[in-house]
Amino acid sequence: MNALEAFEKEIYYQEEEIPRILSDIKSINDNVCTFTGAGDSYAAALEAVYVSGHKARFIDPLELSLKPSLAKDSNxxxxxxxxxxxxxxxAAKATKGLCKRIAITANPNSKLAQxxxxxIELRxxxxGILTAGSIGFTASLLAAISVINKLEVNDDIxxxxxxxKRDAGITLKDHIYTIGSYETYPLSIYATAKIYEVLGFKAQYAMLEQFCHMELFSLSNTDxxxxxxxxxxxxxxxxxLDxxxxxxxxxxxxxxxxxxYYTFLIQFIVLKNAKILGLSDCHFAENEAIRSISSSLIY
Structure with a gap:
């Protein structure tokens, strides 16, 4: 099974898994929390900040390593x-003794967890195949939100x-701009990450107001x-827009x-466009040179 097939399968796991995950996660209601993370985890962390009404903070992990005092006296x-x-x-090493450090991870035996x-273990x-994040992202997103808010879903998952899935039948082309406002802004970041990883398209994310001031001027009719x-x-x-x-x-x-809804929508839009394009695998999986550079810098 390749990365694209795994991406699809793990998207569909969510229909049954998310209700179970929601019932397993215990809300914490932490009032002094700071989040950090990179990639998909950045989007998940930032979503929690927005849900908290900006009472929670996000600090980039590299910035925390350089200035660990930013996390002083927080969780x-x-x-x-x-x-x-x-x-x-x-970041975890640098902030030792300055704050309580809690790992939100699917790997309790990892170096970070130790x-x-x-x-907070994500189950x-x-x-177990390297692929673009779907269910793992959703699980980490829910765990992050549970730190500051009770998880309450009104409708059946x-x-x-x-x-x-029904709404995702659209065609992406040329340069793609994903625009969010308030709680959908972090999800526009996640959408852009999946477009990069799976489709390999040029893309960027923006806040609604900021797009009108900046990115709008680079827009072409085919974007x-x-x-x-x-x-x-x-x-x-x-x-x-034209x-x-x-x-x-x-x-x-x-x-x-x-x-x-927006999380599932993003995943299905990317998956359906991979099929429209006839892709045999995720872009990141086929681009060994770029993946090697990324891995050398990340791990």
Missing amino acids: LYIISISGSTKANIE ICDDI YKHL KNIFRKA TVLLLSDLEKAQELYDK CNKYIFKKYNTSMLDNIL
């Missing part, structure tokens, strides 16, 4: 699925999952804009339902 949650990311391990003072069904927002300004932008454009409104009024 530092270090998100890393593998527990092997070099920057996270260095260094930290406590661990979910996966194939299967309904959310299936609507996301794609994905708007993850139901704000009036998002609709106005959508109506005025390009390959899509707008996705909220699923309902529940913040967690919406976060899950």
